[in-house]
Amino acid sequence: MVTLQKSKWKHFWNGWDSLNRSKEVLYSYTKKISEINPLQFFHNGSANFKGQRFFWTNRARNEMIVGLGITLQFSSNENGKERYLEIEKRWKQIVANSFCHSPNSHIGPYMFGGFSFDPKRERTPLWEKFAHTEFVLPTVMLTIKDDEAFLTYNFFTDTSKEKVNQTLLLEEALLKDGTHSYGSSELSSFLEMDPIEWKQSIEEVKRRIVAGHMDKVVLARELRTKFLDSINVESVLSILLEEQPSCYVFAFEREDNCFIGASPEQLVQKESEIVKSMCLAGSIARGKTIAEDENLGDTLLSDSKNLQEHDFVVQMISNSLKAVCQQVTTGDRPKLYKLKHIQHLFTSVIGELKDDVSIFQLIERLHPTPALGGYPKEISLETIREVEVLDRGWYAGPIGWMNLKGDGEFAVAIRSALLQEKEASLFAGCGIVENSDPESEYEETRIKFKPMLSALGGIRHHDSNE
Ligand SMILES: C=C(O[C@@H]1C=C(C(=O)O)C=C[C@H]1O)C(=O)O
Ligand SMILES: [Mg+2]
Known part of the structure; x- marks a missing residue:
């Protein structure tokens, strides 16, 4: 097994090892990184997380979020008010049982997802991959807010150390710089x-x-x-x-x-x-x-x-x-x-x-x-x-x-x-x-x-x- 450079991750593992494992908790670790193009990060994520990525930017372009992988998935096919309340309740439970380390109190784990237009409309095969309500807590997340970039890792404490290790090992490849012209396809x-x-x-x-x-x-x-x-x-x-x-x-x-x-x-x-x-x-x-x-x-x-x-x-x-x-x-x-x-x-x-x-x-x-x-x-x-x-x-x-x-x-x-x-x-x-x-x-x-x-x-x- 390839091991990580110990000193670089000391802080991460100190937090991880200090957690009380009598119940499953979310361990979320955020660190500041030098700025990276979010599209490049999204692209770098394709090797390991294709099919499990999200991308978001607000209109002012001062808040961009990219998520890779799925640490937790919340979905619901409830068709009334419950579809909002159910997801929210689950997220609150996660939050109540989380241990978050971040240099900035505004940055940490985010839940990203969406809702179908009308949950009372029966789904056709076109949308079969999308539940009426679906949110994810990504495993690796890039957040760029007002020109500062942060990388967040989210794991539940029942994840094996080896699995965590493997994810952390991807960091260099995920943060790789590059200039791309992405090929387009002909209509x-x-x-x-x-x-x-x-x-x-x-x-x-x-x-x-x-x-x-x-x-x-x-x-x-x-x-x-x-x-x-x-x-x-x-x-x-x-x-x-x-x-x-x-x-x-x-x-x-x-x-x-x-x-x-x-x-x-x-x-x-x-x-x-x-x-x-x-x-x-x-x-x-x-x-x-x-x-x-x-x-x-x-x-x-x-x-x-x-x-x-x-x-x-x-x-x-x-x-x-x-x-x-x-x-x-x-x-x-x-x-x-x-x-x-x-x-x-x-x-x-x-x-x-x-x-x-x-x-x-x-x-x-x-x-x-x-x-x-x-x-x-x-x-x-x-x-x-x-x-x-x-x-x-x-x-x-x-x-x-x-x-x-x-x-x-x-x-x-x-x-x-x-x-x-x-x-x-x-x-x-x-x-x-x-x-x-x-x-x-x-x-x-x-x-x-x-x-x-x-x-x-x-x-x-x-x-x-x-
Ligand atoms: C429904 C759409 O757009 C909506 C409808 C608009 C309209 O009818 O004038 C304008 C903006 C949107 O709120 C769409 O783009 O598909
Ligand atoms: Mg109109």
Whole structure:
């Protein structure tokens, strides 16, 4: 057996050996390291942890997390409130029985994962690798926060010393530097799933809205693409990182599947008692010139259909937070959120919690917001179940992390795709209100496919259909 350099790991083993083994506890060891490119670290992890990796960055790009391996997996196929509470309860138990060593009290073990959009929707084979709710505590974790990098190891005390040793031995290879151009794969076919039926479903939903059943429903559609070779996750991530600033970029691997995306939309962020959320709904294309772009932006800001779409989201998010916060501040009018391919209306929401409400309870309150589900919530979910043909899986669900203190951040997993070796399913949806025009909504979803298509190298194919 190869042994580790003793002095380097003395501190680690001192902690490990000092633990009381009468019950299983989590031993989490964090150390500061010199900064490393997180994508490089993710890539270095492929030799030993392929299929068990995750990648996350926030929109400001000052917090990036990469997880490798699975020390613990939490999954649930519960379809009610329990799916949030069950995972949270288990995480709290782990935290209560943990021994964490870290030079920075904010950095330590994180639980990373996500939720399907609708746990009441039966899973189709497309999403078979993803439970309705699934979180992991990674074995090795890189956290980069405000230009400081940390490496965290997470083991339960029943892990053999030899296994721990083997993992620590990987460190040099995991931190290896390098410059890469990740090979991309060529698109071979491209299939829009049922566009005609999809437009008809918009008409159907509009009839129900006019009849007063509800105010808004978000309808999504799917695009299936095939490639000549297996899709390279690193390559897709590197393009998303470059082309989609102001977006969360995430990837969650499950064996040979990977759910990946670049979403501008925050669902919720909790830092102690401060809660942030965001209303993002209402969309228009970017202009080709500055003047055209500004015109389009002005049109969006004064368009009654888009303002209505947006307002349902503002009402719902601010009311949901008002119930648990002593103070909620909402932007007084929508602003523009400009991305490479599209611009949206957005309103920020910030609140201060009055009670001890966890981030999972906040997710349960908020998800799905009318930006992804509709308004009111239950009837729009039932409508989606009835009229939408695709299995959304994790598309439009909450994805993110929670730490030991119970702080965390979740994005809404839109502008995303499920990669399955040589195939990828892309998803995009839009808010249907009484004045929606099926043709323009169809166009809107075409634009929303672009960020992922571009990262997959398929944008030329898409645009040649225009
Ligand atoms: C549903 C999606 O996007 C949502 C719908 C929007 C809209 O209809 O205007 C805008 C932003 C998102 O909240 C998606 O990108 O798939
Ligand atoms: Mg819209």
